[in-house]
Amino acid sequence: ETGVTQTPRHLVMGMTNKKSLKCEQHLGHNAMYWYKQSAKKPLELMFVYSLEERVENNSVPSRFSPECPNSSHLFLHLHTLQPEDSALYLCASSQDHGGQGAANTGELFFGEGSRLTVL
Amino acid sequence: GENVEQHPSTLSVQEGDSAVIKCTYSDSASNYFPWYKQELGKRPQLIIDIRSNVGEKKDQRIAVTLNKTAKHFSLHITETQPEDSAVYFCAASEGKLIFGQGTELSVKP
Numbered sequence: 001e002t003g004v005t006q007t008p009r010h011l012v013m014g015m016t017n018k019k020s021l022k023c024e025q026h027l028g029h030n031a032m033y034w035y036k037q038s039a040k041k042p043l044e045l046m047f048v049y050s051l052e053e054r055v056e057n058n059s060v061p062s063r064f065s066p067e068c069p070n071s072s073h074l075f076l077h078l079h080t081l082q083p084e085d086s087a088l089y090l091c092a093s094s095q096d097h098g099g100q101g102a103a104n105t106g107e108l109f110f111g112e113g114s115r116l117t118v119l
Numbered sequence: 120g121e122n123v124e125q126h127p128s129t130l131s132v133q134e135g136d137s138a139v140i141k142c143t144y145s146d147s148a149s150n151y152f153p154w155y156k157q158e159l160g161k162r163p164q165l166i167i168d169i170r171s172n173v174g175e176k177k178d179q180r181i182a183v184t185l186n187k188t189a190k191h192f193s194l195h196i197t198e199t200q201p202e203d204s205a206v207y208f209c210a211a212s213e214g215k216l217i218f219g220q221g222t223e224l225s226v227k228p
Contacts, residue, residue, distance in 0.1 A: 004162075040220070041220065042123070042125075042208070042219055043163070043208065045215065045216070045217075048215075056215065090162070090163070107153070107168070108163075108165070108216065110162040110164070111162060
């Protein structure tokens, strides 16, 4: 499947490590997203990029640092994480991002996720 | 901001029965309401969506209803099959998608 791919699929890291999650979309979309999925909790939006510009940062701690070098690639750099950051991190893309107050433009296409465990 | 509540958190039905999942939202400006299905170990995928100018939408065995006055919308699955077993998420948006907590549906053969 060539829609939205994420690597690595599984990552175990210590609290002092630095690692990165990678997302790539082959759909020609203009918007990309990072979501955090924890057990028994709703999908939490972390960051939104539209045309490579960050348009949303939902009060995410600075130990998470996103990077969007072009409209097809999105990274999440991880540094000095805490055990409570262990979760499934999902990347998604959509054709466009409507932004607050604008009509949502439709379907999110998710990657398979990166399962992160912080020891 | 928008807040979405989803119920029930778990639902178990017998194969062939119907399943209903309900969501409420708080922001009357929300105008787009998708439903996503996430099978175990898989990515969430859109199964149906509805916009605020429509009260009901149907696609084979699944349907969604929207009551804008009451600010709630529901997913209906008829003639359930074991492959319908998954976690279902509702969401509401007036630009930014806010997801509900999810419903784990189990269809017993």
